[in-house]
Amino acid sequence: MFGGTAPEDAGLTVSVVLEAPGWRRALPRVEALARRAATAALAESGSTGHVTVLLADDRVLKRLNAEHRGQEKPTNVLSFPGYGPEHLGDIALALGVVAREAKAAGKRLAAHFAHLVAHGALHLAGHDHLTAGDARRMERAEARALHRLGLPNPWRGAGA
Known part of the structure; x- marks a missing residue:
């Protein structure tokens, strides 16, 4: 759905x-964190193939959601979901929503972002x-995926 290329990892x-x-x-190395979070989550299931992560704004996610x-x-x-065995699918995230949620929950933006990428990847x-x-x-x-990244369990209290 969103296209692009990235280096292969297993x-x-x-x-x-x-x-x-x-x-x-908001997150200076956001592309690398997105790749690491998706890879950590997908390693959990042994998934192989291609995933695209779209880092968009609230307006784009509102349109996609509608x-x-x-x-x-x-x-x-x-x-x-993807359209074939080599295309696992696409994940899209909204900057404003993600940032507001992290702030409201008292979580670091990087940890909340990685959690949501992992969440989306696990759906795929x-x-x-x-x-x-x-x-x-x-x-x-x-x-488990966040643990692989050295990040806290998102289900254990604020400050994660």
């Missing part, structure tokens, strides 16, 4: 499309949180 490629330049001001989910509001992260790997059991499994997978 059969996995993660491309980052920087549509909103404010991301780089088009694909029928919700006329911006959201923090959206995942779009087949995880979901529709039932309580699925939600617990997904939360544990997110915590």
Whole structure:
């Protein structure tokens, strides 16, 4: 859906499309963090293929959310399943929503951003949180991915 290229890591490629330049001001090495977070989450499931991460603003995520989910509001992260075995899918994040959530929760922006990228990547790997059991499994997978990055468990209190 979003395109781009990135170096391969054990059969996995993660491309980052920087549509909103404010991301780089908020997180100076945002592209590298996005690649690391997606790779850490997808390593959990042994997934291989290509993923694109779109770093956009609230306006873009509002449009995508309306088009694909029928919700006329911006959201923090959206995942779009891939169209073939080599294309795992696409992840899109909204700078304003992500920054506001991190601030409101007392979390570092980098940690919250990495959590949301991992969350989106896990959706592409087949995880979901529709039932309580699925939600617990997904939360544990997110915590393991963030642990691989040296970041705190997002499900253990503020300050993460």
